Amino acid sequence: MHEWALAEAILTSARQVAEQEKLKKVTDITIRVGELQQVEPQILRFALAQMKTGLFENAKFHIRKAKSTLKCRVCATTWQFSLKNLDKATAEAIHFVPEVAHTYIKCPTCGSPDFEIVSGRGVWLEDIRGAKAD
């Protein structure tokens, strides 16, 4: 399960933020997962639950999906990433390294692989809430 590595990164990053903001305990963590990477919220949640010790013991994880927008650099067409027409192996390759989308996906208008991943690429830590030490 490669999501475990991402979950660990999220918690490491969240711990750094919590320390900076002198949070004694973390109550809410909001995570954004971009559709391009196709991270399954359930799997991510499971991995997070296994690692949430100490500071995060009582934390709730809010996992939000974000649509992934791609924009052609040649003809400026904008479109949304979708798994339609992608075989399983291709979808999985993009899941591991989203940038390999450039190998498999082409602009629907002009066929160019030179597009920009405008949004919804991977995993982001959006917000952390908690209680400060008093």
Added chain:
Amino acid sequence: MIDPRYSIINQRLEKIRRIIAVSSGKGGVGKSMVSTALALSLANEGFRVGLFDLDFTGPSTHIILGIPKNVQPREEKGIVPPIVYGLEYMSLVYYVGDNPAPMRGGDVSNALIELLSVTQWGALDFLVIDMPPGIGDAVLDLMRLVQRIEYLIVTTPSLLAFEVVKKQVALLCELKMPILGIIENMKMSKSDAIAKETIMLGIKYLGEVPFDAQVEASIGNPEKLMATALGSAMPQIKKALIDRGNPNVS
């Protein structure tokens, strides 16, 4: 919005004693050949070694090693590189196959950061990195994110290669990055011009590798590669590398 990947990269490399980037400002000077031969040579000596192909747009080490297409990393708490010829081997080719990866600088960086954050290397003595040519986004990101990388620089006797290498050396020095030394590859004459210039830069000259037609003929066969002039040049390079890591040798 925080990108959580940055926070985990150095932890992922924690179990690796030394990271050696085989690099050059110039392309076609033998980085891929040298990094593969060096990794194999260190592994033959009993060190635990990883090889990481970071030349995403022109990956070559899998061809030099002759890695069968069905070799893939294992998924376990991240991505575990398979062991090929005694090396923990990682490359973007697992995900792109023989297809081109037309990525711009920002994408190359992003792919690099992704692989650094999810790859689970074992306890290694050396991780050898085959770098892309030049000093583009991925190279700059690597310098920024992993400051303990030691640079092994490859040049050819050509003034064109060495002039570019000099710029790279200047940048590395400015950023206070450790430089192991310069290797002069594909040597065809007896000139000591590069050796002299290297010493003038205050950089260690790690020796020369003669041009040997057998190098190209060895592609796909690691044993053959180690029997070429390039393979024979590895002990001196390895010695410089190991001496530097040994606190008893100055």
